[in-house]
Amino acid sequence: MLEKIKDFASDFFVTGDPLIYGADVSIGLAMIAIVVGLTYFKKWGWLWRNYLTTVDHKKIGIMYILASILMLFRGGVDAIMMRTQLAFPNLEFLHPEHYNQVFTTHGVVMILFMAMPFMFGLFNIVVPLQLGARDVAYPFLNALSFWLFFLGAMLFNLSFVIGGSPDAGWLSYPPLSELQFNPGPGQNFYIWGIQISGIGSLATGINFIVTIIKMRAPGMTFMKMPMFTWSVFATCVIIIFAFPILTVTLALLFIDRFAGAHFFTLDGGGNPMMYINLIWMWGHPEVYIVILPAFGIFSEIVSVFSRKKLFGYTSMVFAMLIIAFVSFFTWAHHFFTMGSGADVNAFFALSTMLIAIPTGVKIFNWLFTMYRGRIRFDLPMLWTIGFIPCFIIGGMTGVLLSVAPADFQYHNSYFLIAHFHQVLIGGVVFGYFAGMYYWWPKMFGFKLNETLGRWAFWFWNIGFYVCFMPQYLLGLMGMTRRISTFDWDTGWGPLNVVSTMGAYLMGVAFLFQVLQIAYSIKHREVDTTGDIWDAHTLEWSIPSPAPEYNFAVVPVVDSRDPLWVEKQRRAAGKLPKNPPKPVYAPIHMPKNSSIPIIMSTFFFIAGFGFVFLWTWMAVLGLIGVAGCMIARSFQYDTDYYIPVEEIEKTEASIRGTV
Amino acid sequence: MAQHSTDSHAHGEDHAHGSLKSYIIGFILSIILTIIPLVVVMNHMFQATATILIIMITAVLQFVVQLFFFMHVRDRTGNQPRWNVMALIFGLAIVLVVVSGSVWIMAYNGVGY
Ligand code: HEM
Ligand SMILES: [Cu+2]
Numbered sequence: 132m133l134e135k136i137k138d139f140a141s142d143f144f145v146t147g148d149p150l151i152y153g154a155d156v157s158i159g160l161a162m163i164a165i166v167v168g169l170t171y172f173k174k175w176g177w178l179w180r181n182y183l184t185t186v187d188h189k190k191i192g193i194m195y196i197l198a199s200i201l202m203l204f205r206g207g208v209d210a211i212m213m214r215t216q217l218a219f220p221n222l223e224f225l226h227p228e229h230y231n232q233v234f235t236t237h238g239v240v241m242i243l244f245m246a247m248p249f250m251f252g253l254f255n256i257v258v259p260l261q262l263g264a265r266d267v268a269y270p271f272l273n274a275l276s277f278w279l280f281f282l283g284a285m286l287f288n289l290s291f292v293i294g295g296s297p298d299a300g301w302l303s304y305p306p307l308s309e310l311q312f313n314p315g316p317g318q319n320f321y322i323w324g325i326q327i328s329g330i331g332s333l334a335t336g337i338n339f340i341v342t343i344i345k346m347r348a349p350g351m352t353f354m355k356m357p358m359f360t361w362s363v364f365a366t367c368v369i370i371i372f373a374f375p376i377l378t379v380t381l382a383l384l385f386i387d388r389f390a391g392a393h394f395f396t397l398d399g400g401g402n403p404m405m406y407i408n409l410i411w412m413w414g415h416p417e418v419y420i421v422i423l424p425a426f427g428i429f430s431e432i433v434s435v436f437s438r439k440k441l442f443g444y445t446s447m448v449f450a451m452l453i454i455a456f457v458s459f460f461t462w463a464h465h466f467f468t469m470g471s472g473a474d475v476n477a478f479f480a481l482s483t484m485l486i487a488i489p490t491g492v493k494i495f496n497w498l499f500t501m502y503r504g505r506i507r508f509d510l511p512m513l514w515t516i517g518f519i520p521c522f523i524i525g526g527m528t529g530v531l532l533s534v535a536p537a538d539f540q541y542h543n544s545y546f547l548i549a550h551f552h553q554v555l556i557g558g559v560v561f562g563y564f565a566g567m568y569y570w571w572p573k574m575f576g577f578k579l580n581e582t583l584g585r586w587a588f589w590f591w592n593i594g595f596y597v598c599f600m601p602q603y604l605l606g607l608m609g610m611t612r613r614i615s616t617f618d619w620d621t622g623w624g625p626l627n628v629v630s631t632m633g634a635y636l637m638g639v640a641f642l643f644q645v646l647q648i649a650y651s652i653k654h655r656e657v658d659t660t661g662d663i664w665d666a667h668t669l670e671w672s673i674p675s676p677a678p679e680y681n682f683a684v685v686p687v688v689d690s691r692d693p694l695w696v697e698k699q700r701r702a703a704g705k706l707p708k709n710p711p712k713p714v715y716a717p718i719h720m721p722k723n724s725s726i727p728i729i730m731s732t733f734f735f736i737a738g739f740g741f742v743f744l745w746t747w748m749a750v751l752g753l754i755g756v757a758g759c760m761i762a763r764s765f766q767y768d769t770d771y772y773i774p775v776e777e778i779e780k781t782e783a784s785i786r787g788t789v
Numbered sequence: 790m791a792q793h794s795t796d797s798h799a800h801g802e803d804h805a806h807g808s809l810k811s812y813i814i815g816f817i818l819s820i821i822l823t824i825i826p827l828v829v830v831m832n833h834m835f836q837a838t839a840t841i842l843i844i845m846i847t848a849v850l851q852f853v854v855q856l857f858f859f860m861h862v863r864d865r866t867g868n869q870p871r872w873n874v875m876a877l878i879f880g881l882a883i884v885l886v887v888v889s890g891s892v893w894i895m896a897y898n899g900v901g902y
Contacts, residue, residue: 372883472897
């Protein structure tokens with residue numbers, strides 16, 4: 132009996148690696164600390180009522196961003212480990228199998244569990260406020276999306292200590308990801324972690340499309356919408372049409388592994404290349420999903436911090452919609468070398484190059500917005516200015532990669548690694564950081580420390596170039612991606628040391644940011660105006676942080692920069708000095724619900740069952756999911772009204788007036 | 790940016806829902822369309838090509854049934870644009886790209902060498 136338990140445990144838990152034991156201990160300690168802390172300070176009830184069961188888009192947004200910063204830490208540790216292993220030839224810090232797991236989890240965590248939730252967090256915090264709405268269209272679904280993402284991500288991360296991590300790359304190409312070559316549960320963790328959080332992503336896409344179509348403030352026509360909201364709209368269109376492709380592809384892979392089907396196997400009529408074809412039909416649109424919101428953020432910031440209107444609003448909108456559309460026609464550029472023939476490659480090379488045009492339009496528009504503006508170099512603007520050169524270089528190396536015949540040289544080399552990190556870090560991460568710094572005062576009512584933020588900015592930027600510029604050269608020298616070590620005689624040694632130093636600089640940059648947040652929480656630079664940046668859009672017309680109902684009175688909009696125009700009118704004396712006392716009406720609000728977190732936990736249980744092929748557990752979990760759906764269908768008491776007296780009281784206390 | 794006090798844009802707008810009858814009809818139709826391919830495959834009733842054809846035809850019909858009986862493509866509130874139809878058309882375009890693109894890429898697969 133004891134033997135059997137020991138056997139099971141040594142299979143079930145990941146054993147044998149001191150790094151992982153260390154991680155086990157620190158995870159255990161952190162969990163104990165959290166539980167003890169919450170109990171000691173009697174915060175469980177508070178946490179449950181205010182966060183775990185909330186349907187408030189602002190709090191959900193905060194939870195998204197918190198989770199994604201945690202995941203940035205995890206993905207960053209993976210990155211540092213890889214760069215350490217590659218610092219010198221023939222190092223034995225990570226074994227090859229371990230290295231495979233680390234690059235796989237790094238890629239998945241960074242894109243699906245860092246970039247996506249960061250993006251959804253910003254959607255949640257900003258979009259309803261920019262639209263002048265009280266919440267998103269489906270607040271309950273919104274909470275459910277968050278918890279599905281979170282528990283899907285946790286399921287994926289669990290593979291680290293239980294069962295073993297996936298190791299077939301961030302897109303898990305077969306045949307390596309098929310049962311024959313990957314019999315352990317790691318690959319199942321990959322499939323179910325992504326499937327569960329993918330449901331959440333799809334639901335978020337739908338939610339925000341409906342919110343934008345249905346809940347704009349009176350007077351806000353589509354062409355008066357703020358640019359960030361436009362970018363969210365374009366992104367959500369891509370999400371709705373791309374994510375189902377991912378879901379189906381991974382489902383087919385699972386059927387191969389679970390039921391012995393032959394969609395992507397090497398024999399039995401299957402074809403692994405079909406998987407590659409399908410997954411990139413999601414994968415390419417996915418990169419535009421994460422970059423378009425960053426474009427939207429930069430557009431907001433550039434105009435506010437240049438004290439000008441955004442140059443070329445209409446062309447910006449059309450550029451974004453064209454990018455969204457064309458992004459569905461370029462997927463084969465990820466496998467030019469698969470051998471589909473010259474005409475296929477020519478088509479996809481051209482469509483890829485085509486995307487550079489609307490992207491260039493956007494860059495020029497940002498530059499023209501800055502031209503002759505009175506620019507302020509606060510942190511959001513600093514990141515925007517760091518982004519532009521970085522993204523231009525990344526975009527240009529992308530065009531090099533899109534030349535199909537040349538790609539036979541660049542493909543899967545460090546040239547590619549450098550290219551996509553340049554657009555992902557320089558574009559996506561810098562963009563979301565800019566957004567975080569810009570909207571942080573709106574989220575919490577205080578500003579992040581400027582000095583520490585500048586240190587972080589410079590460490591990130593210098594670290595970035597030191598890390599990734601050498602990798603372009605390494606790629607041209609023949610270093611391929613996903614190798615765990617190399618020999619002295621390759622001559623790649625010196626550039627790799629430099630690259631690793633850059634990675635460490637970025638690690639330091641991240642520490643500066645953590646310090647910055649901690650410091651700013653302690654030494655608050657409180658903002659009482661609600662409009663700390665002298666901005667243009669509706670979210671800044673209300674106090675920071677926004678009250679739970681956002682707008683005490685729904686605003687009416689008659690221009691693209693409603694707040695700015697109002698401030699100008701007021702300055703010109705065209706508005707009454709003392710605006711009439713607003714007339715409040717009871718506000719209709721959704722009630723908190725514990726079903727999202729419970730239902731997602733059942734999803735987690737089902738996923739865990741599928742990972743270990745414990746059918747009883749999977750069935751149990753799915754029954755729980757169904758039960759939650761039924762319970763929700765019979766809930767009629769889902770909303771309430773905030774009475775006028777309470778609105779008056781809240782408004783008086785936050786505005787410190789009347 | 791004047792002030793406006795009505796609450797017309799909160800959640801709780803009027804939705805057009807189907808009737809019980811249309812839901813039941815849709816449900817029965819979709820069950821029939823699921824059973825047909827199942828029976829055909831389980832009993833090996835036809836040859837491979839015919840079987841595949843039957844599966845594809847029932848799948849497309851299933852899609853239509855879902856759209857009309859459950860997804861409310863015909864619905865429209867007031868003079869609002871027909872978002873459902875627009876999404877459907879865009880979706881069909883993407884499906885066309887996915888299917889024809891895959892066929893194109895996979896058919897020529899290997900020609901390059
Ligand atoms: C913080 C600095 C970062 C460093 C130092 C870094 C470093 C690395 C390294 C060393 C690899 C493996 C190369 C190989 O062996 O093939 C890699 C792969 C990858 N990285 Fe990063 N990375 C960073 C940030 C990011 C970010 C922010 C993202 C996405 C938003 C990202 C996405 C990826 C992806 C998708 C892969 C491919 C994984 C695979 O081969 O399956 N990385 N990165
Ligand atoms: Cu691509």
